[in-house]
Amino acid sequence: MAGLISLASCAGGRPECRSVYVDTRIGTAASVTRTAGKFGKDTEEYGQTLPAVLEPNGMNFWTPQTRSSEEKCVAPYYYADTLLQGFRNSHWIVGGCTQDYGSMTLMPLSGTLRCRPEERAARFSHQSETASPSFYSVELEDEGIGAEMTAHSRSAIFRFTYRKAGKGYLVVNPNSDEGEGGVSIDTLNGVIRGYNPVHRIYQGWGEPAGYSGHFVVRLKKKVTGCGVFEADSVYAGKTRLEGVAGVGAYLEFDVAEGEEVLVKAASSFVDAEGARRNLEAEIPHWDFGRTSRELSEIWEKRLALVQVETDNRKAKEMFYSALYRASFLPRTFNDVDGRYPSFAKGAPIACLPEGETYYEDYSMWDTYRALHPLINLLTPMRGGDMMQSLVHKYEQGGWLPVFPCWNSYTAAMIGDHCIAAIGDAYCKDVRNFDVQKAYEAMRKNAFESPATWEEYRGGMGRRALKSYVEYGYIPLEDSVPDAFHTREQVSRTLEYAYDDFVLSQVAKALGRTEDYKLLLQRAGNYRNVIDPRSGYAQGRHADGTFLSEDNAFGFARFVTEGAPCHYTWYVPHDLRGLMDCMGGKEKFIAKLDSMFNEQRYWHGNEPCHQVAFLFNYAGQPWKTQRAVRHILDTEYLHSPGGLSGNDDAGQMSAWYVFAAMGFYPVCPGTPCYMIASPTFPSLTIHPEGGKAFTIRAEGASDKNIYIQRAMLNGKPYTRNYITHQDILQGGVLELVMGATPCKTWGASPEDCL
Numbered sequence: 043m044a045g046l047i048s049l050a051s052c053a054g055g056r057p058e059c060r061s062v063y064v065d066t067r068i069g070t071a072a073s074v075t076r077t078a079g080k081f082g083k084d085t086e087e088y089g090q091t092l093p094a095v096l097e098p099n100g101m102n103f104w105t106p107q108t109r110s111s112e113e114k115c116v117a118p119y120y121y122a123d124t125l126l127q128g129f130r131n132s133h134w135i136v137g138g139c140t141q142d143y144g145s146m147t148l149m150p151l152s153g154t155l156r157c158r159p160e161e162r163a164a165r166f167s168h169q170s171e172t173a174s175p176s177f178y179s180v181e182l183e184d185e186g187i188g189a190e191m192t193a194h195s196r197s198a199i200f201r202f203t204y205r206k207a208g209k210g211y212l213v214v215n216p217n218s219d220e221g222e223g224g225v226s227i228d229t230l231n232g233v234i235r236g237y238n239p240v241h242r243i244y245q246g247w248g249e250p251a252g253y254s255g256h257f258v259v260r261l262k263k264k265v266t267g268c269g270v271f272e273a274d275s276v277y278a279g280k281t282r283l284e285g286v287a288g289v290g291a292y293l294e295f296d297v298a299e300g301e302e303v304l305v306k307a308a309s310s311f312v313d314a315e316g317a318r319r320n321l322e323a324e325i326p327h328w329d330f331g332r333t334s335r336e337l338s339e340i341w342e343k344r345l346a347l348v349q350v351e352t353d354n355r356k357a358k359e360m361f362y363s364a365l366y367r368a369s370f371l372p373r374t375f376n377d378v379d380g381r382y383p384s385f386a387k388g389a390p391i392a393c394l395p396e397g398e399t400y401y402e403d404y405s406m407w408d409t410y411r412a413l414h415p416l417i418n419l420l421t422p423m424r425g426g427d428m429m430q431s432l433v434h435k436y437e438q439g440g441w442l443p444v445f446p447c448w449n450s451y452t453a454a455m456i457g458d459h460c461i462a463a464i465g466d467a468y469c470k471d472v473r474n475f476d477v478q479k480a481y482e483a484m485r486k487n488a489f490e491s492p493a494t495w496e497e498y499r500g501g502m503g504r505r506a507l508k509s510y511v512e513y514g515y516i517p518l519e520d521s522v523p524d525a526f527h528t529r530e531q532v533s534r535t536l537e538y539a540y541d542d543f544v545l546s547q548v549a550k551a552l553g554r555t556e557d558y559k560l561l562l563q564r565a566g567n568y569r570n571v572i573d574p575r576s577g578y579a580q581g582r583h584a585d586g587t588f589l590s591e592d593n594a595f596g597f598a599r600f601v602t603e604g605a606p607c608h609y610t611w612y613v614p615h616d617l618r619g620l621m622d623c624m625g626g627k628e629k630f631i632a633k634l635d636s637m638f639n640e641q642r643y644w645h646g647n648e649p650c651h652q653v654a655f656l657f658n659y660a661g662q663p664w665k666t667q668r669a670v671r672h673i674l675d676t677e678y679l680h681s682p683g684g685l686s687g688n689d690d691a692g693q694m695s696a697w698y699v700f701a702a703m704g705f706y707p708v709c710p711g712t713p714c715y716m717i718a719s720p721t722f723p724s725l726t727i728h729p730e731g732g733k734a735f736t737i738r739a740e741g742a743s744d745k746n747i748y749i750q751r752a753m754l755n756g757k758p759y760t761r762n763y764i765t766h767q768d769i770l771q772g773g774v775l776e777l778v779m780g781a782t783p784c785k786t787w788g789a790s791p792e793d794c795l
Contacts, residue, residue, distance in 0.1 A: 067168075071121040073687065081646060082688075098344045101133075106119055126163060126165075126182065128159065146309070148305065157271040164185050201302055202303045235256075240449075262306075311383055312383060348699070350724075357702075381393050406445050407455030408693040409693050411710065426467060430475035458541045481554070491507050515535040517584035533601050574623065577629060593605075634660070655670065655706050704777070717764055724738045727769065752787065762787075
C-alpha cells in the first residue's frame with residue numbers, strides 16, 4: 043500500500059516516474075569504495091547523508107532517527123544501526139561533519155511508555171523500509187506499529203497503524219544537548235509545542251545563535267493522558283517543562299487493532315506561532331495520501347530537469363539518487379509569511395518581500411565547486427534567490443560571510459567562496475539579486491578587515507588578509523590563529539588568488555576598471571607558493587624562502603585536508619600559468635599522470651575534484667575521459683557505503699551529476715565547462731525558463747568511453763569545452779564514442795582553453 047501511494051502520481055499513462063530510481067540510503071554507511079580509508083579516516087569515510095523526506099531545498103529534512111544527539115559529526119541516521127528511536131525534524135547539514143540544530147524527534151509507542159530515545163528504540167529491518175524522496179515507511183517490530191511519513195518544506199504528516207489494540211503513546215522531545223529546550227501540552231486539542239535553542243559551532247563554539255527551532259505536533263486522536271519528562275523522571279499530568287536535560291512530553295490514547303493514528307508536525311525558526319502558521323498553510327487537512335502525492339509531484343518536476351535515456355536501470359538509479367542528494371542545501375529558512383531571524387544575531391525578526399525565499403546553510407568551501415553551478419544551470423531563479431540571501435546576510439551582519447551556517451558567521455573552512463558563488467551566478471546571467479550590493483559586499487571582503495578583533499574572531503572578514511596583501515602569499519609565520527582551521531597558509535593563498543580572479547571578472551563587467559586590474563594582478567599570487575624546484579605547492583617563509591622538505595606527497599599543515607600534490611592543481615583560473623610554473627606542458631602532464639598512475643588522487647575530499655578534467659587544458663582530453671569514467675565507476679557505488687567520503691552538502695553528488703552528463707565547471711565564475719565522457723546514450727537538460735539541450739553519445743557504454751568526433755547543432759565541433767550560453771540556447775551536442783582513445787579530437791591548442 044505504501045509504495046502505491048508514493049507512486050500514484052506516476053500512474054495512469056503519465057510521463058516516466060523518476061522517483062522510483064532514487065535510493066535515499068546511499069551514503070548512510072561507511073565507505074566501501076576503492077579508496078575507502080586511503081586518505082580520510084573515521085567520519086570522513088562516511089557519506090553522512092540522510093534517507094530524508096523533503097522538498098528540494100526545503101526547511102526541514104524529515105528523517106528516521108537512529109542517533110539522538112545533535113553532536114558534531116554524528117548524523118541522525120546510519121544504515122548499520124538496528125534500532126530506530128523516532129522520526130526527526132532535522133536541520134543536519136547533510137553530508138558533512140557538522141551538527142544538527144533546532145531539531146525535534148517524535149516516536150509512536152504501544153503498550154508501555156518509554157521516554158528516553160535509547161529506551162524507546164525499536165528494532166527495524168531495512169527489508170521493511172520504503173525510502174523515497176517523498177515517502178518513508180517502516181515496520182517498528184517491537185511496537186507492532188507500521189509507520190509512514192510524508193511532508194512539505196516546513197511540515198510533515200505521519201500515519202501510524204497499530205497492529206494490536208491497547209494503549210498508544212506519542213513521545214516528543216527537542217534534541218537539546220545543552221538541556222535548554224522546553225515543551226508544553228494542550229490536552230484539549232492534542233497538541234505538543236516546544237523549542238530547541240540553537241548554539242553556534244566553529245567561531246563562537248557553544249554560544250547561543252540568538253534563535254531557536256520552534257515546533258508544533260498535533261495528534262488526531264482523543265487524549266486519555268499526558269505528561270512531561272526529563273532524563274529518567276516522568277511527571278504524569280504535568281503539561282509544561284523547560285530548561286532541563288532530556289526534556290520532552292508525551293500523549294496517551296487508546297487504539298483498536300488495525301487503527302490508523304494521524305500526526306502532523308511543523309517547525310519555525312521564529313516562534314511557535316510561525317510553526318502553527320506553517321502547518322496550516324502547507325498541510326491544512328488530515329489527508330496523508332494527498333500530501334504524499336503533492337510531494338511526489340514536486341520531486342518528479344525536480345528530477346525531470348534532466349531526462350536520461352538508457353536501458354541500464356542501475357545507471358538511472360545512480361544518477362537520480364545523486365540529483366536527490368544534490369537537492370538538500372542551501373535550505374529554506376523563512377516561514378510561509380516571509381519571517382526569519384536576522385543573520386548573525388537572530389534579532390530583529392526580518393521579513394522578505396513576497397515571493398522571495400531566504401536560504402541558509404551554505405557549506406561554501408565545498409559547494410561553490412559544483413553544487414551552486416548545478417543550481418545556476420538547472421534552477422537559475424532559485425540560484426538568484428540564494429545569492430540575494432547572501433546579500434541579506436551582508437546587509438544584516440556587515441560582512442559577506444565566508445561559510446554561513448546556523449544563520450551565523452563562521453570561518454569553518456578556508457577561502458572566500460561566497461565570491462565564487464556570486465560570481466558564477468553573475469557570469470551565467472542570473473540577475474534576480476542585487477548585483478551592486480553584492481559587489482559592494484564582495485569588494486569589502488577582498489580589501490578590508492574588521493575594525494575590531496571581536497568581529498574578526500567571530501568569523502567576519504577573510505582570514506590572514508593582511509599577510510596575503512603584504513607578501514602576495516600567506517607566510518608560514520602567520521599561523522592564522524583566529525580560525526577553526528589554523529595555518530593552511532598555502533591552500534589559503536591558492537584559494538584567495540582564485541577568488542580574486544572571479545571578483546576581477548565581475549569588476550570588469552561592472553566597469554570597475556581599477557578594481558579589475560588590481561584583482562587580476564592578485565589572481566597571480568598562486569605563483570608565489572609553487573616551488574620552482576619541484577613544481578609543487580610548498581610552504582614559504584616571510585623572507586621568501588621555501589621549505590626544503592620533500593613533502594609533496596604527505597599531509598602537511600600548510601595545506602587543507604590533504605597533501606601538496608593535491609592542492610598544487612588548485613589554479614582553476616590560470617592552468618596555462620601553472621604549466622609555466624611547473625616548467626612547461628610536458629612536466630604538467632607528467633605530474634598530472636602521476637596523480638592517477640601513483641594513486642595519489644583523492645576523490646573523497648573537494649580539493650581534487652577538478653583534477654581529472656585538467657588534461658583538457660593540456661590537449662589530452664582522452665585522459666580526462668578515461669579518468670572521469672574511472673572515478674564514476676569506482677568512487678560511486680549503488681550501496682549505503684557507496685560514497686568515497688563526506689557528501690558535503692551535495693558537492694560529491696553534484697560532481698557525479700555533472701560528470702555523468704559529460705561536462706564539468708572546473709572554474710566557477712567563468713561560463714565554460716570541460717567536456718568529459720557522457721555515461722548515457724542520450725540525455726536532455728530542461729533548465730527552468732530555458733530551452734532543452736540534448737547530449738547524444740552514440741555507442742556510449744562501459745567500454746566506449748572515448749570521444750571520436752562531435753557535432754554541435756549539426757556542425758563539426760572540436761573544442762574540448764562547451765559554454766553555458768551554448769547550453770542555454772538549446773540544441774543538440776552529438777558525440778560518437780569508441781573503445782580506444784582518439785588523440786586528435788579536442789587536442790589542438792585552439793580547441794583548449
